[in-house]
Amino acid sequence: MSVPETTPVIGVFALQGDVREHLAALRSSGAEPVAVRRPGELAGCDGLVIPGGESTTMSKLAVSFGLMEPLRARVRSGMPVYGTCAGMIMLADKILDPRSGQETVGGIDMIVRRNAFGRQNESFEAALDLAGVPGGPVEGVFIRAPWVESTGAGVEVLASYDGHPVAVRQGSLLATAFHPELTGDHRVHALFTAMVRTAGESGREASGGRISGVGSVDCR
Numbered sequence: 001m002s003v004p005e006t007t008p009v010i011g012v013f014a015l016q017g018d019v020r021e022h023l024a025a026l027r028s029s030g031a032e033p034v035a036v037r038r039p040g041e042l043a044g045c046d047g048l049v050i051p052g053g054e055s056t057t058m059s060k061l062a063v064s065f066g067l068m069e070p071l072r073a074r075v076r077s078g079m080p081v082y083g084t085c086a087g088m089i090m091l092a093d094k095i096l097d098p099r100s101g102q103e104t105v106g107g108i109d110m111i112v113r114r115n116a117f118g119r120q121n122e123s124f125e126a127a128l129d130l131a132g133v134p135g136g137p138v139e140g141v142f143i144r145a146p147w148v149e150s151t152g153a154g155v156e157v158l159a160s161y162d163g164h165p166v167a168v169r170q171g172s173l174l175a176t177a178f179h180p181e182l183t184g185d186h187r188v189h190a191l192f193t194a195m196v197r198t199a200g201e202s203g204r205e206a207s208g209g210r211i212s213g214v215g216s217v218d219c220r
């Protein structure tokens with residue numbers, strides 16, 4: 001008898017960035033998406049997406065809404081997080097060229113360079129072979145995108161462009177310099193949703209039935 005697939009609750013950091021596109025992509029990949037602006041909303045999520053946008057603004061808003069420390073705590077406790085573009089910057093342990101006062105959530109042992117591929121009018125698309133995503137290349141949309149300058153030993157590079165890593169994974173953390181949420185191809189979100197399901201299953205085993213890390217607060 002087959003076991004029905006669970007529907008994980010996946011939050012989208014919603015203080016800034018292209019939130020709606022991620023909510024839609026997550027819904028089509030079998031997750032229940034919710035917008036996250038407050039720590040109580042984060043507490044009810046099995047995973048989180050940090051969207052594209054502007055990483056300095058995200059950093060400042062996360063601090064002033066009291067989300068930065070809860071985000072760091074959930075990353076430390078193993079919650080899966082996927083960052084696109086500005087979200088990738090938010091997951092980097094270090095930014096090569098931070099703006100003043102810019103902090104990151106961190107978690108991926110990498111150094112990123114902001115706006116590495118140029119300005120808004122130098123935006124481009126490129127077909128990328130992405131490890132872990134079957135069915136042919138993924139169309140990468142790069143908008144004032146960062147690249148990964150260097151990675152630590154625990155970081156797996158899933159795709160590169162022009163010799164620079166643009167998709168990486170470290171444990172339950174996934175980051176892309178490009179924006180799959182803008183293309184209508186939801187295979188990267190499906191990969192992330194599968195990562196969240198797997199993390200939930202091992203959390204449930206460890207806690208004897210309950211999903212670990214999920215508080216009593218309903219985030220919907």
Ligand SMILES: NC(=O)CC[C@H](N)C(=O)O
Nearest residue numbers: 052053054055085086144
């Ligand atoms: N499309 C994007 O998310 C751009 C990221 C932006 N350049 C930053 O530094 O945050």
